[in-house]
Amino acid sequence: MARAVRKSRKPVELGAESLGQAAECLRVLAHPARIRMVQMLLSGRYTVGELAEDCGIPDNVASEHLRLMQRCGFFTSERDGRKVYYQVAEPHLADIINCIESRFSK
Amino acid sequence: MARAVRKSRKPVELGAESLGQAAECLRVLAHPARIRMVQMLLSGRYTVGELAEDCGIPDNVASEHLRLMQRCGFFTSERDGRKVYYQVAEPHLADIINCIESRFSK
DNA sequence: TTGACATATCGTCATCTTACGATATATTGA
DNA sequence: TCAATATATCGTAAGATGACGATATGTCAA
Numbered sequence: 299m300a301r302a303v304r305k306s307r308k309p310v311e312l313g314a315e316s317l318g319q320a321a322e323c324l325r326v327l328a329h330p331a332r333i334r335m336v337q338m339l340l341s342g343r344y345t346v347g348e349l350a351e352d353c354g355i356p357d358n359v360a361s362e363h364l365r366l367m368q369r370c371g372f373f374t375s376e377r378d379g380r381k382v383y384y385q386v387a388e389p390h391l392a393d394i395i396n397c398i399e400s401r402f403s404k
Numbered sequence: 405m406a407r408a409v410r411k412s413r414k415p416v417e418l419g420a421e422s423l424g425q426a427a428e429c430l431r432v433l434a435h436p437a438r439i440r441m442v443q444m445l446l447s448g449r450y451t452v453g454e455l456a457e458d459c460g461i462p463d464n465v466a467s468e469h470l471r472l473m474q475r476c477g478f479f480t481s482e483r484d485g486r487k488v489y490y491q492v493a494e495p496h497l498a499d500i501i502n503c504i505e506s507r508f509s510k
Numbered sequence: 511t512t513g514a515c516a517t518a519t520c521g522t523c524a525t526c527t528t529a530c531g532a533t534a535t536a537t538t539g540a
Numbered sequence: 541t542c543a544a545t546a547t548a549t550c551g552t553a554a555g556a557t558g559a560c561g562a563t564a565t566g567t568c569a570a
Contacts, residue, residue, distance in 0.1 A: 312439075312440075312443070312504075312505065312508055312509065314436065316508040316509070317436035317439055317508075318436050319508055320436075320439055320504045320507070320508045321434050321435050321436045321438075321439055322434075323504075323507075323508075324430050324431075324433050324434035324439075324504070325430075325431070325434035325527095327430050327434075328427050328428075328430035328431035328433075328434050329527095329528090330420065330423035330424050330426075330427045332427075333418075333423055333427055333430075334418075334423055345546080345547090346546075346547060347546065347547080355529090356529085356530080356531095357546075357547070357548095358529095358530085358531085358532095358548075358549085359528085359530080360547095361546095361547060361548055361549085362528085362529085362548085362549085364547095365548080365549090377536085377537090377547090379537065379538070379546090380536070380537045380538065380545060380546045380547075381537095381545095381546060381547080382546075382547060382548090390507040393503045393506070393507075394500065394503045394504075394507075397499045397500045397503055398418075398426045398429075398430075398500075399418065400496070400499070401429075401496040401499075401500075402418055402422040402423075402425055402426045402429075403418065431557095435557095435558085451516080451517090452516070452517055452518090453515095453516065453517080461559090462559085462561095463516075463517065463518090464517080464518070464519080464559095464560085464561085464562095465558080465559065465560080466517095467516095467517060467518055467519085468518085468519085468558085468559090469558095470517095471518080471519090483517090483566085483567090485516090485568070486516045486517075486566070486567045486568065487515095487516060487517080487567095488516075488517060488518090
């Protein structure tokens, strides 16, 4: 029962390399607490403890999430006394979070 | 060494419910072959075999990826003879893929 | 009907992910 | 110096994920 859309030939888009990176980036983002942390950090600078409390998870777990995201370039951190502040380093995160929000805001 | 950005108070954004859904959606997308399939299907209608070949994976593996994505509402499918065509059902996928592409092209 | 093709499903296994508790490190103030 | 606070790291165990081969289902054509 026939064609509805014409194939304009395979999309060229991303190479295997980039597909892998994109997938990894999405995998890192694909966790409720991590999405929340990105949202928070897009609106300011927060400590591990503040992020952990907001997410309702223990500090050490929050610290591991933050480390993961820092490793892949999402965040940078800087120490201020005994606290460590994290902030967004990857500018494209805002775009992706916007997509997510516009899809999932009720 | 002090504040760079003022906190405008916690972002209200998504509830725990929506965060969970968003995370699940990202997790489903977080695989090179699945990203590729979404890209393909955003530009037309393709069979399991065509998608599998393009991704360089066996048909049964492609079929499992497609099933996963169909389960969470990304795609619908319709049979035409012995072939099955998949197509995009979730309109927001285009937005997210655009974000990904603009980040990872090159 | 039979055989070939296209797709789907199932069981299994290796690997990854996550959370947890315990412990380690760094910084401050007494 | 010591104790308290904030963060980081490590080992581990439970659960999820992904690929594979084998098999099942559905469809067509001879």
